Amino acid sequence: xxxxxxxxxxxxxxxxxxxxxxxxxxxxxxxxxxxxxxxxxxxxxxxxxxxxxxxxxxxxxxxxxxxxxxxxxxxxxxxxxxxxxxxxxxxxxxxxxxxxxxxxxxxxxxxxxxxxxxxxxxxxxxxxxxxxxxxxxxxxxxxxxxxxxxxxxxxxxxxxxxxxxxxxxxxxxxxxxxxxxxxxxxxxxxxxxxxxxxxxxxxxxxxxxxxxxxxxxxxxxxxxxxxxxxxxxxxxxxxxxxxxxxxxxxxxxxxxxxxxxxxxxxxxxxxxxxxxxxxxxxxxxxxxxxxxxxxxxxxxxxxxxxxxxxxxxxxxxxxxxxxxxxxxxxxxxxxxxxx
Numbered sequence: 001x002x003x004x005x006x007x008x009x010x011x012x013x014x015x016x017x018x019x020x021x022x023x024x025x026x027x028x029x030x031x032x033x034x035x036x037x038x039x040x041x042x043x044x045x046x047x048x049x050x051x052x053x054x055x056x057x058x059x060x061x062x063x064x065x066x067x068x069x070x071x072x073x074x075x076x077x078x079x080x081x082x083x084x085x086x087x088x089x090x091x092x093x094x095x096x097x098x099x100x101x102x103x104x105x106x107x108x109x110x111x112x113x114x115x116x117x118x119x120x121x122x123x124x125x126x127x128x129x130x131x132x133x134x135x136x137x138x139x140x141x142x143x144x145x146x147x148x149x150x151x152x153x154x155x156x157x158x159x160x161x162x163x164x165x166x167x168x169x170x171x172x173x174x175x176x177x178x179x180x181x182x183x184x185x186x187x188x189x190x191x192x193x194x195x196x197x198x199x200x201x202x203x204x205x206x207x208x209x210x211x212x213x214x215x216x217x218x219x220x221x222x223x224x225x226x227x228x229x230x231x232x233x234x235x236x237x238x239x240x241x242x243x244x245x246x247x248x249x250x251x252x253x254x255x256x257x258x259x260x261x262x263x264x265x266x267x268x269x270x271x272x273x274x275x276x277x278x279x280x281x282x283x284x285x286x287x288x289x290x291x292x293x294x295x296x297x298x299x300x301x302x303x304x305x306x307x308x309x310x311x312x313x314x315x316x317x318x319x320x321x322x323x324x325x326x327x328x329x330x331x332x333x334x335x336x337x338x339x
Contacts, residue, residue, distance in 0.1 A: 010029055010200075011028065011029055012026045012027065012028055012029060013026060013027050013029060013172050013175060013198060013199070014026045015027065015082060015173075015174075015175060015176055017081050017082070017084070018082075018083065018084035018316045018317060018318050018319065019084050019304065019305035019306075019315070019316040020305055024081055024082060024176060025176055027175045027176070027179065027198045028198065029198055029199040029200070029203065030197040030198055030199050030203050030206075031199075031202075031203075031206075032202060032203070032205070032206035032209070034197065035167070035197050035203060035206035035207060035209075035210055036206065036209070036210050038167060038195040038196075038197055038210075039138055039167050039195070039210035039211065040210075041192075041195065042137075042138050042165035042166075042167060042192075042193060042195050043137055043138060043165070045165065045191055045192050045193050046135075046137045046138065046163075046164065046165040046193055047137075048191060049160075049163055049165065049191045049193045050134075050135055050163035050164075052163075052191075053109075054108040054109040054112050054161065054162075054163075055109055057105075057108065057160070057161060057163065058105045058106065058108065058109070058161075060188065060190045060191070061101055061102075061104065061105035061108075061157065061160065061161060062101070062102065062105050063188045063190070064101055064157075064184060064185060064188055064190065065098045065101040065102050065105065066188075067184045067187060067188050068094050068097055068098045068101065068184060069094070069098050071094070071184065072091075072094035072095065072098070075093065075094040075149055075177075075180060076090045076091040076093065076094055077090070078149075078176055078177055078180055079093050079094075079148060079149055079177055080306060080315070082148060082173075082174045082176050082177055083145060083146070083148055083173075083174055083177070083315075083318055084270070084305075084315045084316035084317060084318050085269060085270075085306070085315040086306045086311075086312050086313060086314060086315040087306045087311065087312075088311075089268065089269055089315065090315075093147060093148075093149045093150040094149065096150055097149060097150045097153040100150075100153050100154060100157060101153060101157050104157050104158050104160075104161040105157075105161060108161035108162065111133075112133045112162060114130055114131060114132055114133075115130070115131040116128070116129060116130055116131075117129050117131065133162070134163075135159065135162040135163040135164035136159075136164050136211075136212040136213035136236075137164065137165060137212050138164065138165050138166075138167055138210065138211050138212050138213075139156075139159040139164045139165070139166055139167070139211060139212065139213045139214075139215065140167045140169070140207040140208060140210070140211030140213070140214045140215070141155050141156055141159075141166060141167065141168045141169065141207075141214075141215050142169050142204050142207060142208075142214065142215070142216045142217070142218065142226070143155065143168065143169070143170050143171060143178065143217055144171050144217045144218045145170075145171035145173040145174040145318050145319070146269060146272045146273055146274075146318065147269075147273075148170060148171065148174035148177035148178065149177045149178075149180060149181060151217055152168060152170070152177075152178060152181040153181070155215045155217065156168060156181070156194070159213075159215075160193065160194070164193075164213075165193035165194070165195070166193065166194045166195065167195050167197065167207055167210065167211055168181065168182065168194065168195065168196050168197070169196075169197050169198065169199070169203055169204055169207045170196070170198065171218075172198070172199065172200055173318060173319055174318075175198045178196060178198075179196060181194075181196075182194050182195075182196040204226075205229065208226065208229045208230060208233070208235075209229075209233070211235065212235060213235060213236050213237065213238075214226060214230050214235065214236075214237040214238075215237070215238045215240075216237065216238070216239050216240070217239075217240040217241075217274075218240075218241070219241065219242060220241045220242055223239045223241045226239065227239060240274060241274070242274055243274060243275070243278075244278050244279060245274075245275055245276060245277050245278050245279075246277070246278070246279045246280065246281055247261075247262050247265065247277045247279070247280045247281070248280075248281045248282075249262075249280060249281070249282040249283065249286065249290055250283050250286075251283040251284075251285045251286050253286065255286055255289050255290050255293060256293060258290065259290060259293035259294045259297055260297065262277055262280055262294060263294060263297045263298055263301075265277040266278070266298075267298065267301060267313070267314050269315070270303075270314055270315055270316070270317055270318070270322075271326070272317070272318055272322060280294075301313040301314050302314070303315075303316075304316065
């Protein structure tokens with residue numbers, strides 16, 4: 001008997017532009033067995049990558065930096081279209097990413113150098129101590145949509161510099177930027193130690209099941225699930241989660257400067273950043289002046305779809321869920337003020 005209420009299993013993710021719903025492309029969803037196969041493939045190449053040592057890996061990382069700079073305009077356009085950012089903000093991602101790659105490439109050898117700590121007890125005086133740094137073979141990255149290219153660089157390049165292989169799962173909202181990261185690594189001819197998988201929660205769970213270390217950036221609710229899954233496997237993990245980031249304005253502050261800074265910190269990337277200012281505490285003597293200045297500055301910001309015809313200060317919200325969440329916060333704030 002056919003179940004008329006059953007939904008067919010999705011095999012692809014349709015990627016749409018947040019600003020107007022335009023279809024940008026689609027990616028195939030990787031089932032758990034495909035994720036396991038990708039991880040197994042990475043394990044074949046990781047020992048050779050590690051054996052290169054930091055100085056030879058540096059050459060590949062700097063080649064990747066060159067690729068990012070050579071393709072920065074296209075990367076920025078993709079980030080803008082897929083995430084809804086303002087063009088000025090999207091343009092920062094490739095530039096900042098290139099700088100981060102150079103930092104890790106040029107410092108990895110020092111960071112990974114053997115150490116010889118001095119014994120701290122008489123019992124150990126007869127011993128020679130050496131610390132040796134070894135990478136986790138496969139590092140799983142589950143990255144968010146708010147900085148879809150740069151987050152792959154922030155979390156992935158240090159692991160590559162250390163000699164690890166990467167199993168990358170971008171957000172299902174911005175998979176094209178994740179694909180661009182993997183594409184760049186492949187195009188420079190680097191060893192195949194970057195693997196890309198796409199999907200929803202099931203794919204993310206498979207990444208955890210097939211990694212030796214997991215770096216997750218995203219919501220606190222999902223972060224708890226990641227922590228429990230990693231703890232169940234007894235593998236290490238790192239979580240970068242959201243916060244409530246307050247700003248404090250004291251009575252002796254430069255109110256003009258404070259209003260400028262808080263307007264930027266609250267509105268950059270449409271407020272969709274883990275460090276975005278979400279609340280402001282203002283001392284009573286300057287409260288009215290601050291609110292007036294901040295209101296004026298925010299009211300003059302241009303918001304919407306950013307392209308060559310219309311430069312905006314604040315881009316579109318990345319998802320309908322984000323838009324609806326912000327709308328609820330605004331409604332609650334207005335209701336509270338009237339109450």
